[in-house]
Amino acid sequence: xxxxxxxxxxxxxxxxxxxxxxxxxxxxxxxxxWYRQDPxxxxxxxxxxxxxxxxxxxxxxxxxxxxxxKKERFSLILESASTNxxxxxxxxxxxxxxxxxxxxxxxxxxxx
Amino acid sequence: xxxxxxxPAALSVPEGENLVLNCSFTDSAIYNLQWFRQDPGKxxxxxxxxxxxxxxxxxxxxxASLDKSSGRSTLYIAASQPGDSATYLCAxxxxxxxxxxxxxxxxxxxxx
Numbered sequence: 348x349x350x351x352x353x354x355x356x357x358x359x360x361x362x363x364x365x366x367x368x369x370x371x372x373x374x375x376x377x378x379x380x381w382y383r384q385d386p387x388x389x390x391x392x393x394x395x396x397x398x399x400x401x402x403x404x405x406x407x408x409x410x411x412x413x414x415x416x417k418k419e420r421f422s423l424i425l426e427s428a429s430t431n432x433x434x435x436x437x438x439x440x441x442x443x444x445x446x447x448x449x450x451x452x453x454x455x456x457x458x459x
Numbered sequence: 460x461x462x463x464x465x466x467p468a469a470l471s472v473p474e475g476e477n478l479v480l481n482c483s484f485t486d487s488a489i490y491n492l493q494w495f496r497q498d499p500g501k502x503x504x505x506x507x508x509x510x511x512x513x514x515x516x517x518x519x520x521x522x523a524s525l526d527k528s529s530g531r532s533t534l535y536i537a538a539s540q541p542g543d544s545a546t547y548l549c550a551x552x553x554x555x556x557x558x559x560x561x562x563x564x565x566x567x568x569x570x571x
Contacts, residue, residue: 351502380559390503390548390561405559437502445490445552448559450502 350374351451353438359457366425368454370438379421380439380448381405381413390437396421397444428458461486463551463562471568472539480534480565482549487527490552494523494534496545497564503548507534539569 354369370379380395382405392405394413402413410432414422421440425432435455439448462485472478482492491510495503507516507523509532515524522535532549546564553560 387563389563390550392559395559439503447493447505447508448503448550449505450495452502453500455500 351438351440351449353451353454355454356452357455360428361459362429364428366428368423368436370421370451371419372440376440376442378441378444381423382437383434384437385434430458433458461551461560463549463560465549465562465565467565469566471570473570474539474541476539477537478539480547482532482562484530484551487530488554489527490554492525492532493550495548497548498545541569541571543567543569
């Protein structure tokens with residue numbers, strides 16, 4: 348079974364802090380994704396990566412950056428956290444870009 | 460721009476009923492469509508993936524159909540059980556396999 352893990356289930360940070368969200372997958376998948384999920388807005392793609400050191404912007408990349416130094420690990424970085432980045436963050440991976448996506452359990456981030 | 464809608468937004472049924480969840484998308488040029496379930500506060504679990512060339516996919520009590528030309532997919536759940544209670548989301552991928560658009564979900568409650 349594919350396993351996607353995220354570093355924290357719950358995180359509380361202060362405005363202006365630099366925040367790192369980590370995602371690890373154990374199935375040698377080429378592609379990894381970061382989404383945020385908000386009530387009434389659904390899931391929105393922030394960034395995805397189709398190879399090590401490669402990244403593409405999704406629908407809402409502003410205020411975020413990503414890093415993929417190793418195939419199994421994809422990090423989401425909030426350079427200076429703001430209250431409007433309070434959300435549920437979901438990581439996913441897939442073998443090919445249009446193949447089935449497998450999700451991690453999510454990180455609920457609160458920025459105060 | 461692709462838009463995905465799901466009707467109904469919420470559904471409550473007694474245990475044992477057969478039910479249908481609907482997903483509509485505005486641009487028929489999709490590569491595939493995927494159905495997920497999400498339990499409260501958790502990540503998404505993939506249920507079924509239908510390629511654009513397919514008409515339906517089945518897994519146990521679940522059957523998903525796809526009518527690409529009319530921009531619709533349905534998820535049929537047979538003999539519903541309380542354990543089926545969750546939010547069900549559909550997502551489509553464009554022909555380049557790079558644009559992932561999710562619907563808002565249908566929240567299902569199956570009453571014992």
